[in-house]
Amino acid sequence: MHDTALAAGTIFFERYGTAPGITIVEVGARDVGVGALRQAAPSTAARYIGLDLEAGPNVDLVLDDPHRFPLADGAADLVVSSSCMEHDALFWLTFLEMARITRPGGHIYVNAPSNGAVHRYPLDCWRFYPDSGRALQTWSERQGLPVLLLEAMLLPRRRDIWNDCVMVFRREPGPERALPQSPLADAFPDATNVLLHGAAAPRNPQAYTEDMAIIRDLARRLRQLMAQQQQ
Numbered sequence: 001m002h003d004t005a006l007a008a009g010t011i012f013f014e015r016y017g018t019a020p021g022i023t024i025v026e027v028g029a030r031d032v033g034v035g036a037l038r039q040a041a042p043s044t045a046a047r048y049i050g051l052d053l054e055a056g057p058n059v060d061l062v063l064d065d066p067h068r069f070p071l072a073d074g075a076a077d078l079v080v081s082s083s084c085m086e087h088d089a090l091f092w093l094t095f096l097e098m099a100r101i102t103r104p105g106g107h108i109y110v111n112a113p114s115n116g117a118v119h120r121y122p123l124d125c126w127r128f129y130p131d132s133g134r135a136l137q138t139w140s141e142r143q144g145l146p147v148l149l150l151e152a153m154l155l156p157r158r159r160d161i162w163n164d165c166v167m168v169f170r171r172e173p174g175p176e177r178a179l180p181q182s183p184l185a186d187a188f189p190d191a192t193n194v195l196l197h198g199a200a201a202p203r204n205p206q207a208y209t210e211d212m213a214i215i216r217d218l219a220r221r222l223r224q225l226m227a228q229q230q231q
Contacts, residue, residue: 001034001035001036001082001083002083002160002162003158003159003160004155004156004158004160004162004164005037005082005083005111005162005164006037006039006040008082008111008155008164008166008184008188009037009080009082009111010040011184011187012080012109012166012168012184013040013041013042013078015180015182015183015184016109016180016184017041017042017045017077017078018042018044019077020044020046021044021045021046022042022044022045022046022077022078023045023046023047023048023049023075023076023077023078024041024045024049024077024078024079024080025048025049025050025051025069025071025075025076025080025101026038026048026050026051026058026079026080026081026082027051027079027080027081027084027097027098028051028081028082028083028085028087028088029050029051029052029058029059029060030050030052030054030055030057030059031056031058032121036050036057036058037080037082038050038058048060049061049071049076051063051069053066066094067090067093067094067096067097068097069097069100069101071101072101073101074101074102074103074104074106075101075103076102076103076106077102077106078102078107078108079101079102079106079107079108079109080108080109080110081094081098081109081110081111081112082110082111082112083111083112083113084112085126085128086112086113086124086125086126086127086128087121087122087123087124087125088125088126089125091125091126092136092139095108095110095136095139095140096139096143096145099140099145099146099147099169100145102147102171103171104171104172104173104174105170105171105173105174105175106170106171107150107168107169107171108147108168108169108170108171109166109167109168109169110128110133110136110166110167110169111164111165111166111167112127112128112164112165113127113128113162113164113165114127114128114129114163114164114165114209115161115162115163115209115210115211116161116162116163117161127165128165128167129154129165129193130152130153130154130165130193130194130195130202131152131195132152132165132167133149133152133167133195134149134152134195136149136167136169137149137169145171146171146173147169147170147172148169148170148172148174148197149167149168149169149195149197150169150170150178150179150183150196150197151166151167151168151179151183151184151185151194151196151197152166152167152168152193152194152195153166153184153185153188153191153192153193153194153195153203154166154191154192154193154206155188155191156190156191156192156210157210163209163210166184166191178197178198179196179198183196190204191204192204192205192206193205193206
């Protein structure tokens with residue numbers, strides 16, 4: 001698991017997973033040799049269930065159908081998925097199952113790349129922006145499984161190549177207070193295009209992806225160097 005994915009998952013659990021005895025379900029849980037989100041889960045959780053299409057480390061249930069989970073409605077307090085949705089050809093169907101198994105007032109966490117190299121496991125289909133969270137909220141509500149997008153953002157890369165799109169939803173109906181006292185976004189002051197429930201406008205809006213911004217800045221420096229050489 002790359003550095004920003006682990007950092008965001010850890011802080012999500014700290015902000016939204018504080019109640020003792022909770023059940024956590026992870027979608028796309030198999031550890032492919034780079035670590036797993038389970039290592040960041042709160043020690044007070046009663047159950048952690050890892051779902052995947054293949055058996056392997058961190059997998060508790062192997063799915064016959066990626067879009068049907070063998071779990072009851074409202075079975076989980078938290079449903080999480082990290083670095084998985086980009087590989088899911090029909091991720092919107094998977095998201096409906098995530099909403100179905102989340103209890104009212106529980107939370108759904110999705111971390112998926114907005115940028116980065118092609119990496120097939122066995123497919124690489126999608127990239128996500130924060131407005132993807134708004135689209136998933138609308139889709140889920142229209143399918144009779146309402147969720148509320150609480151926060152969404154793009155994270156800058158650290159030591160790895162990825163720019164994570166992080167989205168947090170609450171399964172409706174939920175408590176009146178929508179966000180924790182300190183939202184996940186507050187832990188990433190350099191995050192861009194941050195959507196917070198109840199905010200009138202995005203925080204730190206940026207039109208360019210980080211790759212585009214890097215290329216733009218390098219091109220500007222190159223022009224300055226060429227101008228200096230011509231003087």
